[in-house]
Amino acid sequence: MSGRLTTHVLDLSQGLPATGMVLQLWRLEGRQGKLLLEAVTNADGRLNAPLLEGAQMEAGSYELLFMAGDYFRSIQSRLGVDATSSEDVMESETPFFLEQIPIRFKITNVTDHYHVPLLVAPGGYSTYRGS
Structure with a gap:
């Protein structure tokens, strides 16, 4: 079986999957x-x-970067919560403790399944190596 890397994001503040969260995968080299x-x-x-x-699975160091602040601002917008009267001010002043969540990990066995779930709320998060 060939290896793979997957993720899953759950929004604990709503008790729902985190639909529409942007994330990036980085390969770290020095x-x-x-x-x-x-x-x-x-x-x-x-x-x-x-x-x-x-074949994309290569041993090495990686980072998943989750754009949590943007996600929670979009939730506020969808729910009609207007933190300020100006979008520019809202972007810079809406108090989100977590703007971006970086999770760094190593892939050592390219035939394994690496699953990196994120459980997130506006004030905290948790992760673990899933299955």
């Missing part, structure tokens, strides 16, 4: 990083395809 892809979670809080699979 002090430099290489953006491999940017994706958006679907209605189930997952991606429509693995982040990496098969």
